[in-house]
Amino acid sequence: MHFDHVGERLLKQMKLIALVGSLRRESVNRRLALTMKERYRGKFELEIADIGSLPYYDQDVEDNPPSSVLALKDKISNADGVLIVTPEYNWSVPGVLKNALDWLSRGDRVLIGKPVLTAGASPGMYGTLRGQLHLREILTSPGIQAVTLPPAGNEIAIAQASQKFGEGEIGLVDERTLNHMDVVVDRFLGLIGKH
Numbered sequence: 698m699h700f701d702h703v704g705e706r707l708l709k710q711m712k713l714i715a716l717v718g719s720l721r722r723e724s725v726n727r728r729l730a731l732t733m734k735e736r737y738r739g740k741f742e743l744e745i746a747d748i749g750s751l752p753y754y755d756q757d758v759e760d761n762p763p764s765s766v767l768a769l770k771d772k773i774s775n776a777d778g779v780l781i782v783t784p785e786y787n788w789s790v791p792g793v794l795k796n797a798l799d800w801l802s803r804g805d806r807v808l809i810g811k812p813v814l815t816a817g818a819s820p821g822m823y824g825t826l827r828g829q830l831h832l833r834e835i836l837t838s839p840g841i842q843a844v845t846l847p848p849a850g851n852e853i854a855i856a857q858a859s860q861k862f863g864e865g866e867i868g869l870v871d872e873r874t875l876n877h878m879d880v881v882v883d884r885f886l887g888l889i890g891k892h
């Protein structure tokens with residue numbers, strides 16, 4: 698938890714953790730997560746977790762997991778919600794993201810009841826829709842049981858990303874997409890407020 702003093706009041710700043718499904722330096726999904734971090738700075742603090750350094754899930758060590766896994770579980774336990782920003786790989790989620798979710802689904806199962814918002818961007822026509830559909834199925838599994846917004850109207854699935862992101866490091870710039878994302882993020886914060 699993070700607290701800010703404002704005059705006499707004590708305001709709690711919401712804290713979210715982002716899991717980004719691409720390790721690529723110039724990943725459009727990483728740039729989307731960075732856009733969200735910057736754009737919603739006044740609404741919540743967003744920390745992008747390092748899921749690339751997690752070892753492969755191994756049941757032999759799950760009762761005594763590596764420190765990187767414990768650190769990620771701790772961050773998620775203490776967060777108000779989770780953003781998953783991911784590319785679609787072969788109509789599903791990248792292995793690096795599935796591996797993180799597999800770790801998180803075991804032991805203290807820190808995603809149960811946790812509000813999770815999914816988002817993704819792709820260069821193609823479907824903007825990760827198939828991958829996010831699969832991700833939603835994974836998020837309902839017994840070890841995860843995350844709480845999500847209903848999909849209708851709440852999808853952040855950005856197609857033809859090269860036309861909607863700036864050059865180089867610059868994030869999402871397409872106004873219509875940003876406006877839609879603002880609406881969905883506000884609904885997600887409402888969902889968090891109910892938990």
Ligand SMILES: Cc1cc2nc3c(=O)[nH]c(=O)nc-3n(C[C@H](O)[C@H](O)[C@H](O)COP(=O)(O)O)c2cc1C
Nearest residue numbers: 719721724725726727784785786787788819820821
């Ligand atoms: C292994 C692999 C599988 C992919 N499968 C899909 C796919 O099923 N659907 C799709 O729209 N794009 C697919 N792509 C293309 C990705 O959408 C594209 O590379 C995207 O930019 C990756 O996201 P990133 O920029 O965040 O790394 C695939 C790319 C890779 C490397």
